[in-house]
Amino acid sequence: MSDIFGFDNTTFLSLASLLSVSQGSQEIAEYTTINEVPDHDEWESETENDSTIMHQLSGSTSKDQVLAKFLDHIAETFSQAKSIPRHERRRSKATINGAIHVTASGLVFDHGDPIVYVAKNGIGSDSIEDSKRMKIDEELANSLTKWMRIIASTMKRPAIDKDQMWTKLISYYKQRLHIYISHIKGSSKDDLAAAFNMRSDGIVLAKELHELSAQYKADSIPLEVLKRMISIAYQLRPVAAPVGLTSHIGRIRRSVFFLGRLRSAYETSKETAIELQKSFKTITISCLPPPDARWLKKSQLIQRVQELVKMEQVPQPQKHHLDKLRGRPTNLLTTCHAEVQLLLKFEGSFSTNTDPFPYIGCSRMSCWLCYQLLAHYKDKRTDTRGYYQTRGSHGTVYPFWHIALGSDSVSYPRVQFNLSVALQDIQVLMQQQLKDFLRTQRPKRAESSTNVTVAGGALKHSALTRMREAESWTTPGGTEGEVGCLKELVCSRQCIRFPATGEPAHCRMIDFYRCPTDYPGTEPVTFCIPDLSTYWGKSNFDRAHRQILIKDQDLAELNGDYLFYWCRKDDLPPNKYLMNLLRIDSVPFEEYFWYGDVFITKFHEDEGSFRFDCEDVPEAFLSLEHLIENMIRSEWERKTPEDEIRRWQYFDTKQEKRNADKQVILERM
Numbered sequence: 001m002s003d004i005f006g007f008d009n010t011t012f013l014s015l016a017s018l019l020s021v022s023q024g025s026q027e028i029a030e031y032t033t034i035n036e037v038p039d040h041d042e043w044e045s046e047t048e049n050d051s052t053i054m055h056q057l058s059g060s061t062s063k064d065q066v067l068a069k070f071l072d073h074i075a076e077t078f079s080q081a082k083s084i085p086r087h088e089r090r091r092s093k094a095t096i097n098g099a100i101h102v103t104a105s106g107l108v109f110d111h112g113d114p115i116v117y118v119a120k121n122g123i124g125s126d127s128i129e130d131s132k133r134m135k136i137d138e139e140l141a142n143s144l145t146k147w148m149r150i151i152a153s154t155m156k157r158p159a160i161d162k163d164q165m166w167t168k169l170i171s172y173y174k175q176r177l178h179i180y181i182s183h184i185k186g187s188s189k190d191d192l193a194a195a196f197n198m199r200s201d202g203i204v205l206a207k208e209l210h211e212l213s214a215q216y217k218a219d220s221i222p223l224e225v226l227k228r229m230i231s232i233a234y235q236l237r238p239v240a241a242p243v244g245l246t247s248h249i250g251r252i253r254r255s256v257f258f259l260g261r262l263r264s265a266y267e268t269s270k271e272t273a274i275e276l277q278k279s280f281k282t283i284t285i286s287c288l289p290p291p292d293a294r295w296l297k298k299s300q301l302i303q304r305v306q307e308l309v310k311m312e313q314v315p316q317p318q319k320h321h322l323d324k325l326r327g328r329p330t331n332l333l334t335t336c337h338a339e340v341q342l343l344l345k346f347e348g349s350f351s352t353n354t355d356p357f358p359y360i361g362c363s364r365m366s367c368w369l370c371y372q373l374l375a376h377y378k379d380k381r382t383d384t385r386g387y388y389q390t391r392g393s394h395g396t397v398y399p400f401w402h403i404a405l406g407s408d409s410v411s412y413p414r415v416q417f418n419l420s421v422a423l424q425d426i427q428v429l430m431q432q433q434l435k436d437f438l439r440t441q442r443p444k445r446a447e448s449s450t451n452v453t454v455a456g457g458a459l460k461h462s463a464l465t466r467m468r469e470a471e472s473w474t475t476p477g478g479t480e481g482e483v484g485c486l487k488e489l490v491c492s493r494q495c496i497r498f499p500a501t502g503e504p505a506h507c508r509m510i511d512f513y514r515c516p517t518d519y520p521g522t523e524p525v526t527f528c529i530p531d532l533s534t535y536w537g538k539s540n541f542d543r544a545h546r547q548i549l550i551k552d553q554d555l556a557e558l559n560g561d562y563l564f565y566w567c568r569k570d571d572l573p574p575n576k577y578l579m580n581l582l583r584i585d586s587v588p589f590e591e592y593f594w595y596g597d598v599f600i601t602k603f604h605e606d607e608g609s610f611r612f613d614c615e616d617v618p619e620a621f622l623s624l625e626h627l628i629e630n631m632i633r634s635e636w637e638r639k640t641p642e643d644e645i646r647r648w649q650y651f652d653t654k655q656e657k658r659n660a661d662k663q664v665i666l667e668r669m
Helices: 009-023 062-077 086-091 128-154 164-172 174-186 189-194 202-213 223-236 247-275 298-310 319-326 338-348 368-376 413-438 458-471 533-539 576-582 619-623 625-637 640-668
Strands: 103-110 113-120 284-287 294-297 331-334 489-498 506-514 528-530 543-550 560-567 595-605 612-615
Touching: 009 298, 009 319, 009 413, 062 103, 062 113, 062 247, 103 338, 113 128, 113 338, 128 164, 128 247, 128 284, 164 174, 164 223, 164 247, 174 202, 174 247, 189 202, 189 247, 202 223, 223 247, 294 298, 298 319, 298 331, 338 368, 338 413, 368 413, 489 528, 489 612, 489 619, 506 595, 506 619, 533 595, 543 625, 543 640, 576 625, 625 640
Parallel strands: 113 284
Antiparallel strands: 103 113, 294 331, 489 506, 489 595, 506 528, 543 560, 560 595, 595 612
């Protein structure tokens, strides 16, 4: 950053270091992005989504969403290793630093040909280890390029058991596999089964996974056993968390999910090559050499902090914060993070004829400084802030960070100017954060599951418990008449999803909950309802449904009662899958349709207790295409969507009048 005209690198890093030791985890204000909603996976750093409800760029298309998902998974594919857990580092001399394997990927269309650039946080020195890592990554990039071109050209999906690319990836992930499987092996069979008991076959799969992990010994496990373990973990990914999940069970689930995530990245690359085959026939994947790291003396940071305090640009830090700074090594290593490398590549290396895709895929969420740089930087093509986006930020401030300007970037004065403006904005933001934090002594934030500190007494514990119970039934910031939060989780069941984007129908695991207070739906009181907030967002309770009875099918498991759910809010797009079934290109302005993703669930009524229980929708339901088409056409001709919306409008109007009358009576009293 010292190369950037008019910008003081030492002051910036001093502020970042002070913010890191005093308030290292920052809240993130979201901005518009084509980011992805979590896909069943319970960790912040890796997410996936194909939902129509996501933070979108204006005018983003389903192709944009596919490419964003692909870039995230390509970044995960090249994240070869992760840090060894602390308890293992104590027992061995291995010191693998997972931070240097954090990866980002970006896409550029050069005369219509897609080029994917992969960058890593790596130190970037001339050491032998760095050269080895770079060579391995380049070999993988060449293999993936050939593999994806063949799939896009032939439109054939290779069988995973016979795919040499999958075998090569497993070998590439050797260190990560060791960490995940060792943790699974170290857990008990009962704990592993308890982590996945919300699915009918979850316990069986979990026990099989544990039995296979017992065969694991580094460098000696058969390849077929390893493939089977990853396949089981991939199947367990959609299983909802059990009620009363403990931290121990949560860690077990995350290890299984990470293991299955390796297969997910492979499948995403394969499906993207099929879906975008026209352009991906000429795809190229290329690795960027990491820029050299830089050294900074700790004494310079401490001296600059003291100067800033004297100039009253920041308040006087607390003693223990300064002690943390003094405890740093004498010489500090600063690196150029992967997202920043791609930003510089896009802004400084290409002519205006090339077209960078405005999304940067990441193997982990971005750090706070990278996130802020992308949010404040104005790109040279559109001159807008936040043009380049990522999946989000974990909010942690990593202060030993720099921008490594190459010769290409230096030749563009506009790029340097925009970087300088963005960095100065971030510097002002850090100064404000420090003033707000250091001048206001905030109470100790509880980190326990009971939301109380160790010093909290019985009365405080009781008061907080009552407060949480009261708040748990209302939506934050809600008003009278709004629907409360969902109650306890009942189960997780397989349902059929008809994507609003027009993609093929498929099965999806959905969580079912007890109805919230003041729920306006017409399901029976004893019924549990699906949580569709991942797909419908704030319109989760603006739902309508139709009961469907299917009988006389050759497969007995298909017979039974089903519920057909759709959103009645036209804030969501009309469902293109159903439009394709009806062979219509657009919905007339004056007519209503099924909006958002549409779902089919299955249930039965217990004859003894008259309670309604949910069931898994058989996968064979997808074969009933003719029946589904006839049902949709019949409901469309009967104007079912319009009738449902008219009915809800009538009830909404009636409720508004009732609330108004109630208010008048209260005022008169």
